[in-house]
Amino acid sequence: MTFHLGGDSALTVATLARIARENQPVAFSPAALERIKNGFSFLYQRIDAGDRIYGVTTGLGAGVDTAVLNGADRRQDSARLHAIQQRIPLARAVGVGPLADSVQVRAMMLARLAGIAEGYSGISLPSAQALLNLLNLGVHPQVPLLGSIGEADLAPLAHIGSALAGDGEAEYRGQVTDIRALARTLGFTLPALTGKDGLALVSSNAASVGLAALLLADIAQLVNVQAGAIALSFEAFRANISPLSSWASRIRRLPGGAECASHLLSLLAGGVLCQPGGARLLQDPLSFRCAASVLASVYQAFNLARQATELELNSADDNPALIAEAGMVLANANFDATHLALAFEALGLALARQASCAAERMMKLMSEGASGLPRFLTPHRGQTGFATLQKTISALTGDIVHQANPLSAITIPVADRVEDYASQAMAVISKTARLVESLRYLVAIELMVAAQAVDLRQDPQARLGQGSAAVYARVRGRVAVLDQDRSTARDIENLAKAITAPGWLNAGEQLLETECHALGSQTP
Structure with a gap:
């Protein structure tokens, strides 16, 4: 084609x-x-x-x-x-x-x-x-x-x-x-x-716009994978799914809230969490309770960034513009990409919030007092388990939050101070790409930690939701259970690479879409 x-x-x-x-x-x-x-x-x-x-x-x-x-x-x-x-x-x-x-x-x-x-x-x-x-x-x-x-x-x-x-x-x-x-x-x-x-x-601004489009495709894949990690963490923690109720979205119409809650519920459908008495607690820590709301903020920010990018992909930003039909040579400022830069700043901030919640969910799963599971998710007292992995989680989260910090609106003027303002769009997209690289490792680690926690539940045979069971099986296809202490660096690397492949996601795991409505059909 x-x-x-x-x-x-x-x-x-x-x-x-x-x-x-x-x-x-x-x-x-x-x-x-x-x-x-x-x-x-x-x-x-x-x-x-x-x-x-x-x-x-x-x-x-x-x-x-x-x-x-x-x-x-x-x-x-x-x-x-x-x-x-x-x-x-x-x-x-x-x-x-x-x-x-x-x-x-x-x-x-x-x-x-x-x-x-x-x-x-x-x-x-x-x-x-x-x-x-x-x-x-x-x-x-x-x-x-x-x-x-x-x-x-x-x-x-x-x-x-x-x-x-x-x-x-x-x-x-x-x-x-x-x-x-x-x-x-x-x-x-x-x-x-x-x-x-x-x-x-x-x-x-074609360099910024082209890189922005590639990055959005990567972010969509990663956020879709992370939704599966959230569902698996819910299973491992035996979290209360009442915040995912359609009534919660009905009484507060958060943009993207209903879609994100419904998506998480679809991954958990058919499992014990959807049955009466499936949850351990009436009120879970906020990193679990607010999962759909935070995900909705990512959902909304992603769609705004996509709209800004696709606007540029289907527009002219030439200065001057040669408008033959109007007989006009138009000096303009269509090269200004402030809206694109701000959309990606917002997306980076939303992803940082998501990362913070993911880090806390993992810490809670590793805490015997919070999750009821063996400390640091090791079946053997005296072994390290995932204890030192907490440092990697902390380092990744710190880097993600750092990269999410907005760039200054003040730029050194150039061209004899004629060009005294700049959007810094390409720099914003570059730092967002670095953020996504750290987030990729964090998502892989949450998948690995949640799968280990599922294996250590008091009733490991308790039925998982159809979607979360598929996620668990894929993780276990790449990473073995952590029984005796071992280096997990290779496990993380392998899993972080695997989740970037389009084949990682099942058809029902597409929360974020990178296609918009086309104006017509292409011919071969």
Whole structure:
């Protein structure tokens, strides 16, 4: 199946993640091709008319007051236009630090292509097609991840744009090669940047947006897995499920509350907890009692972040925008990604609350006084059991909370203080990704701890819910019961890796979805 950008179907988080990870082919829809051609033609109409166009006939940033073309140049000197646009990505390829992996680069390129398909960038069709060719061929420019302040991801996108300008290296099938040599080997043509091509390639938040979409796909998987861990912890603690009652959601209409409570109940259905007398206590610790409410906050924050990301995936953030149908070259601030940054800040804070509750549930399960189970979940008095694992739990929770702290709204002004505000969207998404990495280990540990606690219940044969029983079986398929003291580091690593695979989840365990309603259907 080829996905057609700018056609009848919206580009969703799930679709972007699938294309980036599975190398699904992409093409411009016929409508997108027509829009791109019209935008480029309109650009040259305005150049010929003598309009001042930012980044085309003027300098960039603080250089907006400097004319770079004059009189006859606009109409006749295509070599000068080429030189101007060629320099734009080269001068902005200033990224440092770790390199994006191939999937991340693919996500960035796809997000930029989606914006180009809207038809307002003014890019030439050969340059747009060349970027599309890199994606479909699996040629991935080397992109350092540090350098964007979130008001257009100039630095990372410039490294992609520089590759199209014939400068730098790219990865292809695991090998890193000079882009010009790779073009000769594979037989693809690097474009001659002209018009507004250089600016169109770099003036976008596509790096932040592409990484955001990949991250949301990972978060959805992890939160869906964590819901199963919560259910298994409920089973192990013999928690009271009355807070999951539909009446609780009916008398307080918390957004996502009914969905999350119903989901947890579906995992517990058929087990002893759903029978009269199944709970040990009338009132459980809040990390159990509030599980559905906290999960609902994650549910709501996730959906807001997804909406913000998919808005960007299906919009134009070019400045200036070439609006042919209105005869307008529009200077704008569509590159501002504050809403995206704040959505991910909120999501990080919600995940930190979820992590705090998970850590406390594990501590309660390991406490003989709280759970009625052997201390530190060892069947042998005098052995360590999971006692020292509490330190790892504490360290992970501390790191998650640290990464959830919001970035400052104050940024050092740049471009001679013309650019005196920045959303820091890419930095926010990067720290949220680090948070998710620690959360992945924490979720794996809760699964392992809850499964051990289930095995140590006074009546280990007591029936689990159908959903929680399936989760328990999957955990035990990866991690053996902790009988004698042993290192559990490898168990945690194996389980943390296993839960990232799509096959870990059963059909009924999808609380968070990464698809939204499409505008139409794709054709093969």
